[in-house]
Amino acid sequence: MIPAKLRERADALRELLHHHAHQYYVLDAPELPDAEYDKLFAELQSLEEQHPELATPDSPTRRVGGKALDAFAKVRHKVPMLSIRTETDIEASGARNFDARVRRELGLKEDDPPIEYVAELKFDGLAINLRYEDGVLVQAATRGDGEIGEDVTQNIRTVGQIPLRLGERPHPNPPSEGEGATPKHSLSRLRERAGVRVPPILEVRGEVYMRRDDFERLNELQREKIARGAKNEKTFVNPRNAAAGAVRQLDPAIARQRPLSFYAYGWGEIEGGPAFETHHQLLQALAAWGFPVSQRTVLARGAEELVAYHQAVGRERDSLPFDIDGVVYKVNSLALQKQLGFVTREPRWAVAHKFPAQEQLTTVESIDVYVGRTGKLTPVARLVPVFVGGVTVTNATLHNEDEVHRKDVRVGDTVIVRRAGDVIPEVVAVVPDRRVPGAQEFHMPATCPVCGSAAVREEGEADHRCTGGLFCGAQRKHAILHFAQRRAMDIEGLGEKLVDQMVDAGVIRVLPDLYRLGLQGLVALERMGDKSAQNLLAALEKSKSTTLPRFLYGLGIRHVGESTARDLARHFGQLDRIMDASVEQLLEVADVGPVVAESIHAFFEQPHNREVIEQLRACGLHWEEGEPAVQAPRPLASKTVVLTGTLPALSRDEAKELLEAAGAKVAGSVSKKTDYVVAGAEAGSKLDKARELGVPVLDEDGLRRLLSGASPT
Numbered sequence: 001m002i003p004a005k006l007r008e009r010a011d012a013l014r015e016l017l018h019h020h021a022h023q024y025y026v027l028d029a030p031e032l033p034d035a036e037y038d039k040l041f042a043e044l045q046s047l048e049e050q051h052p053e054l055a056t057p058d059s060p061t062r063r064v065g066g067k068a069l070d071a072f073a074k075v076r077h078k079v080p081m082l083s084i085r086t087e088t089d090i091e092a093s094g095a096r097n098f099d100a101r102v103r104r105e106l107g108l109k110e111d112d113p114p115i116e117y118v119a120e121l122k123f124d125g126l127a128i129n130l131r132y133e134d135g136v137l138v139q140a141a142t143r144g145d146g147e148i149g150e151d152v153t154q155n156i157r158t159v160g161q162i163p164l165r166l167g168e169r170p171h172p173n174p175p176s177e178g179e180g181a182t183p184k185h186s187l188s189r190l191r192e193r194a195g196v197r198v199p200p201i202l203e204v205r206g207e208v209y210m211r212r213d214d215f216e217r218l219n220e221l222q223r224e225k226i227a228r229g230a231k232n233e234k235t236f237v238n239p240r241n242a243a244a245g246a247v248r249q250l251d252p253a254i255a256r257q258r259p260l261s262f263y264a265y266g267w268g269e270i271e272g273g274p275a276f277e278t279h280h281q282l283l284q285a286l287a288a289w290g291f292p293v294s295q296r297t298v299l300a301r302g303a304e305e306l307v308a309y310h311q312a313v314g315r316e317r318d319s320l321p322f323d324i325d326g327v328v329y330k331v332n333s334l335a336l337q338k339q340l341g342f343v344t345r346e347p348r349w350a351v352a353h354k355f356p357a358q359e360q361l362t363t364v365e366s367i368d369v370y371v372g373r374t375g376k377l378t379p380v381a382r383l384v385p386v387f388v389g390g391v392t393v394t395n396a397t398l399h400n401e402d403e404v405h406r407k408d409v410r411v412g413d414t415v416i417v418r419r420a421g422d423v424i425p426e427v428v429a430v431v432p433d434r435r436v437p438g439a440q441e442f443h444m445p446a447t448c449p450v451c452g453s454a455a456v457r458e459e460g461e462a463d464h465r466c467t468g469g470l471f472c473g474a475q476r477k478h479a480i481l482h483f484a485q486r487r488a489m490d491i492e493g494l495g496e497k498l499v500d501q502m503v504d505a506g507v508i509r510v511l512p513d514l515y516r517l518g519l520q521g522l523v524a525l526e527r528m529g530d531k532s533a534q535n536l537l538a539a540l541e542k543s544k545s546t547t548l549p550r551f552l553y554g555l556g557i558r559h560v561g562e563s564t565a566r567d568l569a570r571h572f573g574q575l576d577r578i579m580d581a582s583v584e585q586l587l588e589v590a591d592v593g594p595v596v597a598e599s600i601h602a603f604f605e606q607p608h609n610r611e612v613i614e615q616l617r618a619c620g621l622h623w624e625e626g627e628p629a630v631q632a633p634r635p636l637a638s639k640t641v642v643l644t645g646t647l648p649a650l651s652r653d654e655a656k657e658l659l660e661a662a663g664a665k666v667a668g669s670v671s672k673k674t675d676y677v678v679a680g681a682e683a684g685s686k687l688d689k690a691r692e693l694g695v696p697v698l699d700e701d702g703l704r705r706l707l708s709g710a711s712p713t
């Protein structure tokens with residue numbers, strides 16, 4: 001009799017695994033990290049092995065993957081698409097266990113020669129079966145439950161690396177360097193061999209995946225869309241998920257925008273064509289026919305070469321441009337593969353040997369806000385330390401306030417953390433049913449946690465920024481470098497290395513410290529010779545005599561580039577007038593819009609920024625000041641004008657320039673908001689529209705009267 005407790009546990013596990021497999025395979029929306037799923041899976045597997053009476057025919061341990069979605073046409077695979085047994089022991093013994101098992105099953109003795117394997121990367125994407133008839137791609141299908149998959153041909157056709165037609169030319173865009181390029185040697189060798197013609201029926205199997213850089217870019221794009229208020233958009237938790245979502249997308253137009261890649265590693269039905277003896281020969285043929293085959297696929301003899309491969313790939317894993325979750329060993333000889341055969345859902349001749357998981361569960365201890373060198377505020381989750389992607393992670397970025405709210409991350413939450421490659425660790429999702437009661441929603445602070453200046457978020461921007469650029473400790477190095485650059489104060493010899501050194505040594509905290517340092521202070525710096533110190537002092541002295549536009553630009557106010565600095569200087573004449581200008585007054589400057597005006601205003605509103613400017617003046621920085629420019633009359637400010645047809649004397653551009661100089665906005669189409677339409681010869685639909693809406697219509701004379709401020713009619 002099996003204890004009721006065990007039976008209940010097995011039932012509970014099956015239910016849990018069913019749920020999570022459905023989320024993962026069918027909905028592309030996993031709720032748990034793979035490592036967590038694997039743990040539950042292994043627990044059920046061992047329960048069922050110890051008590052075979054517990055097993056049910058529909059147990060997740062007996063099945064491959066998920067179910068095909070009804071939205072897709074179903075494809076019955078000619079040759080089932082199986083799963084691969086996972087060797088969970090991530091140490092060397094994983095490879096040795098597999099080799100020993102294979103040898104045992106083949107009845108080999110200890111002194112029999114080592115078995116030859118093909119060792120491959122285990123790409124973390126989505127398995128696809130590509131069917132070619134007479135060299136033409138006719139169908140692409142997902143694995144589904146292994147027997148029946150989904151027809152995703154339309155979407156797969158958008159993947160550039162998948163050849164649509166074989167044999168005529170090499171595949172259209174071979175991956176650039178390193179990974180993914182078809183091995184040259186095998187290509188040429190195969191071309192020389194006789195009988196490499198493409199079989200009339202050929203099913204190629206491989207992994208559709210998304211490169212990490214493509215994934216990061218895609219998510220960045222998604223975040224921007226969400227920041228701009230797009231509904232129904234989301235970020236993806238990992239490249240596998242993004243790839244699976246793209247392939248199983250009902251709209252091929254969307255699939256086309258998702259950058260996918262492909263590696264071939266196997267085959268299904270093959271009819272006609274050359275005969276192959278080994279897995280490796282077939283891979284080489286696939287490469288010759290134009291499929292991307294990984295250059296990291298190697299032949300290995302015996303267990304120790306598998307161990308070496310596992311270790312070598314493990315070291316390289318972070319620097320690969322895509323995610324892998326392990327390596328796969330396959331018996332090379334097709335005859336031996338046949339002899340070994342299959343168990344329920346997996347071949348006996350292959351095994352997946354995993355690496356440490358790149359996603360793990362942990363808890364958020366606090367959410368801190370980090371200030372970057374340009375003043376950007378980034379919320380960062382401090383985590384209970386967790387081993388993920390091969391290192392211990394203690395914090396993870398949350399990007400920005402919207403991201404925190406969208407993922408709804410709160411202090412105390414259990415979260416999935418991902419660390420892959422050299423990308424900074426990220427909180428990808430919260431596990432909702434593990435939320436502690438009373439967990440508080442996160443809010444971005446209103447002030448910079450480093451310097452206390454106001455933190456603002458501009459319209460249409462996702463990020464909050466510190467406005468205390470001149471004073472903020474986080475922005476110190478950046479502010480000094482910006483100030484010193486050639487187009488600003490032009491302090492020769494004050495480069496990045498020196499600024500790092502000065503700030504790190506604590507001799508410079510704010511800009512004016514530069515001018516107070518003196519020879520002694522400089523020479524005290526490591527690696528600073530007398531001569532360089534003298535030169536730097538001279539450069540600093542020289543920089544004191546500058547111009548208002550240079551100084552303004554050097555302050556590093558957000559959105560104030562060189563040309564805006566010039567416009568501001570010309571318009572106001574004096575620094576104090578700029579510092580005291582209201583947003584409305586700033587808006588009067590040509591080319592200064594609301595965002596720029598707000599930014600300038602916010603900058604000078606920070607007392608610390610003003611202090612720094614006063615100190616700089618006290619250090620002797622000076623420039624010529626002038627009177628504010630007399631503003632040209634702008635009789636057409638806030639008017640909208642539409643031009644149509646050909647005017648007798650003025651070209652379209654000239655008319656536009658005159659109108660804009662008078663403050664008018666020149667629009668491309670007529671609406672109720674249009675104040676005037678200026679119509680010349682052969683005016684078309686715009687003129688009709690103006691009449692229809694009752695918008696006043698002027699000729700060139702009328703335009704001139706309008707520009708002079710007189711009544712146009």
Ligand SMILES: NC(=O)c1ccc[n+]([C@@H]2O[C@H](COP(=O)([O-])OP(=O)(O)OC[C@H]3O[C@@H](n4cnc5c(N)ncnc54)[C@H](O)[C@@H]3O)[C@@H](O)[C@H]2O)c1
Nearest residue numbers: 020021024030032033034037083084120121122123127265
């Ligand atoms: N997070 C969750 O909730 C959840 C749920 C279900 C499954 N999973 C994850 O899915 C995985 C298990 O399932 P599976 O059956 O899809 O895959 P698997 O681990 O059994 O491996 C088979 C798959 O590996 C892929 N593969 C990559 N490189 C290959 C190569 N060189 N040769 C052959 N195959 C290669 C193919 O897509 C193939 O279908 C586990 O990692 C599990 O954690 C996670």
Ligand SMILES: [Zn+2]
Nearest residue numbers: 448451466472
């Ligand atoms: Zn700050």
